[in-house]
Amino acid sequence: MWYLATLIKGMSIDQALAQLQFNDKKGAKVIREVLLEAQELAVTKYNVEFKSNLYIAKSLTGKGQYLKKIRYHGRGKFGIMEKVRCHYFVKLVEGPPPPPEPPKTGFDQAKEYVQQLRNRTIINAL
Secondary structure (H helix, E strand, O other): OHHHHHHHOOOEHHHHHHHHHOOOOHHHHHHHHHHHHHHHHHHHOOOOOOOOOEEEEEEEEEEOOOEEEEEEOHHHOEEEEEEOOEEEEEEEEEOOOOOOOOOOOHHHHHHHHHHHHHOOOOOOOO
């Protein structure tokens, strides 16, 4: 689910629905239904003029409630089965999506790391 949530973050809603339609993962169907419902809510409840003029600002997943069961094996042994559930949160914003940020190079990451090390302070020093 997390993979799909990060995949569609920052996309326009039409592009995200197209990506999810051709994805074979189990969560793709669930997220697609949620996006369609959110799109309809935006048009009816929040007075969005065009339903395709939305983009996905936030797309997050979270842990849900676990259901544990006992699975019995031979010779008096057992295992624990877990039914995992998760939460999905989405935020749609009206307008065109912002342009994607270019990925940082290794040199830029190293410069930021060195700057972070130089900005450290000693707490409770003399």
